[in-house]
Amino acid sequence: MDITITKQDNITILAMNGRLDSITSADLENEINREIESGNRRVLLNFSSVSYISSGGMRVLLATAKKLRTEGDRFGLCCLTADVHKVLKLAGFTSIFSIYSSEGEAVVGWQ
Template sequence: MEIQERKVADIILLDLSGRIDAFTSEKLEEELNSIINTGKRKFIINFDKVTYISSSGLRVFLGAYKKLSDHKGAIRFSNMQDTVLKVFALAGFDKIFDIYSTETEAMNGFKGELNESRA
């Protein structure tokens, strides 16, 4: 699994590629925790090049979700392949997380939250 980090305004975008499994999930968890510990609170995870996710990978995202929720942060997902989306749905994660078809839609979701909080 590879992780590429980008930043757009106050949103951290992580482009993932490859498999997220028991062998690679620790690296992902360390990366997410490291960024969260710097005070970043808005994340978009781009799954465009992720071919597989195991329960170990799901656990990493659930942990990040809990940490971010405690600090009024959020994590969104975009560009999921059907096979990965099915795993999220089977685990009920499609009810917990906001999953978008595109990165742009995920970013607009954050803008919508900003506008709602100002109203």
């Protein structure tokens, strides 16, 4: 899985590509942790090219949500594919995270 990191308006956007399974979710977690340790505490995950999320991937999402809940922190997901949205919705996750239809919507919402 490729993870591309970009910055926009003080927001760190991690765009993934491929399947978020038990191996790649560990890579994602490392990247997220590196950003958080560097002080980047407004994190947006772009799922536009993610076709699959495993239970391990969902664990990383929850772990990140726990780390980013102090005043001023932000954590959200955007551009979910239908398959990933379905799994997150039926697992109850869509009520935990802020979910946006596009990066732009999140950026505007977090200003």
